[in-house]
Amino acid sequence: MNKPTLGDGATRRDYLRVLGLLGAASVGATGSVHAATTDPGTKHSGETLYAPPEGAPAPGAMYPRVERLEHAPGGNDTLLATFEYYPSMSGGAEPFFPVYRSTNGGQTWSKFSEIYDQSGKDWGMRYQPTLYELPEEVGPWPAGTVLAAGNSIPILDDPSDIPEGEIGTLGDSSIDLYASTDHGESWEYVSTVVTSGTAVPQAGNSPVWEPELQLDADGHLICYFADERQGSDDDYNQLVGLKASADGGQTWGDEQFVAAVPNGVDRPGMPVVVELPDGTYMIAYEVVGSNEVNGEIRVKTSPNGRDWGDPTDLGQQVVTADGRRLVNGPYVTWTPRGGPDGTVLVSGKQLVDENHQPAEGNGEVVLANTNLDGSGDWTAVEAPLSFRTSGELGGRIFVGWTTPILPSPNGKHLLEMTSTAMNETLTQIQYAERPLKLNKL
Template identity: 40%
Template sequence: MRFFSLVLLPAVFETALAAFSGVTIFTPGADWTDPGVLYARSVELPGGVLLATWEAYSPQPPLVNFPIFNSTDGGKSWKHMSNIKDKVNGWGLRYQPFLYVLTEKIGNFKAGTIIAAGNSIPEDLSKTQIDVYASTDHGFTWDFVSTVAKGGAAQPNNGVPAVWEPFLLTYQGKIVLYYSDQRDKQYGQKLLHTVSSDLLTWGDLTDDVHYPVYTARPGMTTITQLPNKQYLMTYEYGGGPTVANPSTYQFPVHYRISSSPLTFLSAPDNAIITNNGIQPIGSPYVTWTPVGGVNGTIIVSCGTRSEIFVNRALGDKSAWKTIKTPEGTSYSRHLRVLDTDKNQLMIMGGGVLPPSKTNKVTVSVIDITQGLAAES
C-alpha cells in the first residue's frame, strides 16, 4: 500500500534470449509531479511481444493515463504505442495498473484479448474506482468494459473507504479480480475478490485475508499457480510481526497456499524468512518457473530490497533462499517469467515512493539457472 476475431502475432524470437540489466524504458520530464513514475507492470503476448505500463504523473491537463510501451526484442528496447485513457469518469487513470492476457474465452472476449485493470482517481484524490478496459488489437486501442469497485478518497488511512491494487486471474472459465479494500468498517484494510463470467458484471465479494486487529493492513495481492495444482498468494501484512525492529509498524511479506484461488481466507498464514535470516518487507510480487527442479521455483520480489526470494519446495516455509539481482529496488517491483524462455526472469521497476525526483521505468532480465546456482 502506498503511503502519501483476434489474430495472433507471429513469433519474434528464434534464438534463446540473453540476460541484460538496467535498460531504461521511460524517464519522466522535469515538470512531472513527484514521483514521476511508479508501479510498473507488463504482459507477454503470443509470439513474445512484451507490453509495459505504469503510473504516470504527467502534468495535467490532459488527464493522466496508463501509457503502453512495447518491445519485440525481449525487453532490450521499447517504443510507445498507445495510452489507456479514462473514457467514463473524466478523472484519469491514475494508480495501480495491471495487464493480463485472457487465456480462454470469457463472455464475448476471445482468448488473446488484453485486459487492463486500474484505479481511476480524480486530481483531488477524492474518489477511487477500479475500472476494466480491453484491447482486441494487441494493445493499440482500448475500450472501457466495466467498473468493478467504487471507493472513497485515495488515502491509505484506516477508516477512509478506498479501494486499491487490482490483480487478475482466470479460473474455471471465469475471471477473478482481487483487490485491497478499506470500505469494511470492521477492518482497516482487507483483501478480497470478485468473479465474473463475462467481464461486464461482477459477483459477490469474498474475503481472502483479514485480521482481527483493526489496524492490520494486508494489501497488494499477487498469485501464481504451482505444479501440484495449488495456488500461492503473496501480500504485505501491514502491522505484522517482523524479525528486525519489531516495535515499528512494518509490512512483512506473507503468503498463503490453497487448492483453489477462491479460498485463501482459510489457508495457513506464513511469513517469508530466508535461510540467511532476511525477511522481505513491502509490496511483494510472485511468479513461478518450471526451472529449478521437479517442483520448479517460486520467485518473490519485495519493495525494499534488490534481491529476489526463491523456494524450490512448493512453498515450504523452511526453504526460502535469496538471489542477488542487478535490478534496483522499486515499490511494487514486477516479475515475469518469459514464455519464450522459461529460464529468463524479467524484473521491472518504476522507482520508489515519493519524495523522489529520480524515478524512471527500468527493466532487467536474469538467467534463472545461473541465479539458482548462486542462491544463499
C-alpha cells in the same frame, strides 16, 4: 525425477500442462534452491523504459506491470508493460496508463498505446495498473484478449487552481476494467469492479486499491484488490478481497475475503497471484501495520484461485534460513527451472534482516522456493536488476514500488522492472533482463 524438456518456443502454459501431468513431486524439506553467488561484476543498474521530465509531479513514475503475450503475432517474445504516470494536473490534463511493447523478449521497448478513462466518469486512470492476457476464451473475449485494470480517481480542484507540477486533491477510487482484442493497441471500457471512498489511506476514508487479474480453475475472471471499506463495521484496517465474474468481467459477484485480520491495525495489500504447475494458485501480498508483520511479504495457496482458507491466516512468511525477509511491493511468479516442479520466485521492495534493517542482497536478489506451497526456507538468488532501495536513500518510499519479475518461457532468463531514483524527487521506470542462475537440487 527428470523434468521433460520443451523447446525455447514453448509457452508458460505448456510447462504448466506438462508438469501438471507429473503430479506433486517430492521436494527438499527446506524448499530452497542452491543460492547463486552474487558477483559484483554482474550487477546491472538496468535500462530506462521511461524517465519523467524535470518539473513533473513527484514521484514521476512507479508501479510498473509487465505481461508476456502468448497469442500475439511473433510468438511469445511480445511483452506489454504499463505503469503509473504523473502528469501535472494544471490546466486539466487527464492521467492515463501508458502502454509500452517489446517484441524481443524485453530487451528493448517502444511506446505502443495509452489507456484513457472511457467509463463516462472522466476521472482519469491514475493508480495501480495491471495487465493480463486471457489464455482461453472467456465471456465475449477470445483467447489472447488483453485485460487491464486500474484505479480511476478524480481531481476535486478546479484545474486553474492547481499549480504547475502538482497533482491536486484526490477524490473517490474506482477499479475499472478495460479490454484489448488487438494485443494492446486499442482499449475499450468493460466494467467497474468496485467503487469506494477518497483515495487517501487515512482514518475516515474507505478507498480500494491495487487490482490483480487472474482466471480461476473454473474459468471465472477474478479481480483481487486491497479494500479499506470494512473498517467502521468490522474493525478491518485494510484487507485483501476478491470478486469473481462468470462473463468475462461484464458483471461481478459479491466480495470474498482472502486475507483479513479484524484487529484494526494490520493491512494486507498489494496482491499478486500466479497459477502453479500442480493446478494450485499462490497469492503474495504485503502486510503492514503491527510490529509483528511490519510490511513483510506473505504467501498463501488456493486449490482453485478463489478459495483461500481462513482469511485471518496470513500464510507463509517469505524468509531465508538466516532471517532475511522481503518487505513491501511484492511480486510472485513461477519458472520451470530449479526443482522437479520448477521454482517459485518472489521479489519485493527491500530485503531486511530480523531487525528490519537493510540486509545483504538488498536491491540485488529475489527469493526462491521449490516448495509450491511456499513452506520451508527461501533462498536468495541474483536478480537481473540492481537498484538502491528506499532504505538506502533515506526513505524514498516510491523506489521499488513495485518489482514485477517475468521469466522467459524456458526459464533461462528473468526480466525485472521497477521504479528507481532518478533524482532527489522523481523516480523512473527501469528494467533488466539477465540469465536466471538457479542450480538444480
